[in-house]
Amino acid sequence: MNNEPNLYDSRSTGLNSFFTKMYGYMGLAVAISALTAYIGSFNPTVIRMMSNPLALFGVFAIQLVLVYSMSSVKADRSPLMSALGLFLFAGLEGLLFSGIFIVYTAQNITSAFVAAFVMFTVLAIMGTTTKKDLSGIGRQANAALIALIIVSLINLFLRSPMINYIFSFVGLVIFMGLTAWDTQRLRQMYLQMGSQVNVNNLALMGALQLYLDFINIFIFLLNIFTGVGGDRD
Template structure:
């Protein structure tokens, strides 16, 4: 008699859904970074940045970015996936305009090296987030609390005119985003494994923004550290 194996097709379908969700998340994340880089390059190469970054424009850009970042949670409940994609693209464009100033402050070679270092660093954190068996929720929450404390400390020091140790702040910020990024990668994996269809697509855009912000912050802290070393030399 022929032997028939009882394959668990539901598990196979679940894995396929998870992979599709992860692919959407990281595709949108890299797409956002590409939009930001292209926008910054266009602003810098055409000198358009100096024409538009006047008056209240920096404040408007900051308000738009904060509004989208904080409004994404509410958008998860009520907005469509298309609306979330549009908001994500708008956020990436405004961030690209804001980051154009880096081309004025730092040498292009330093920016390029910082991007490569950040990409390798981020890839290592992705491996950790995917492979670790330890639940990083508590660790990620602690890092978020530490990040809030770091931001508040920086604001207080600026208000009272105290000198800030830029190197120390950059190292602490980089360490905090190390934990936050690994946690976000793990969260993304778990969310994509437990959602499907339209819900999964919306979570994919949501987590793409989270990971996008993680990468941008890692890049900025790495750039500050490399920039300080370059200036010192």
């Protein structure tokens, strides 16, 4: 008897279940960030805190620790701890976004979110279904991301709206490439490691990575939609 069709069906079903979990966790993380940002925008204490450089540094530091701790898949890690890490990160990101409803119009926020959702979905589907190896794109995008971070840090002192606007397009292209590559990479990781590690941990790690891709696409689109100098009021 030929068992290959049954093996293929089993792997396909497992992969579909993995992606369902991963996108479910990611969607919940995005919802937590949005809700936290919306509630925080009505709280003057939160707004003042997020305007304090020391508070911002503290939030960034905690986020870096969370990303580092979730960046590797460990077979013995508790899925509950991984989930708490993801949702804590999303909540902190929401605090950072608490001023977004004050700075930007609801129309700009909605337009950027919808555009980011559509763009992310298309790129995720491409990354999942394409047979082309996207690792080269991933390496180039990561190298470009380092350069973008350096330019962004320099622009913190220059405060040039034009540089910020131009590099929003660059950042958008970078995270478009990363979204497709990350999706393909996570698919391959499941096929290679799905039987060796806790699938929920792998899905949570993937959810964090794709969450970061989506959030950055949204931020860059928001900057692009508001134009040079930020037509936000």
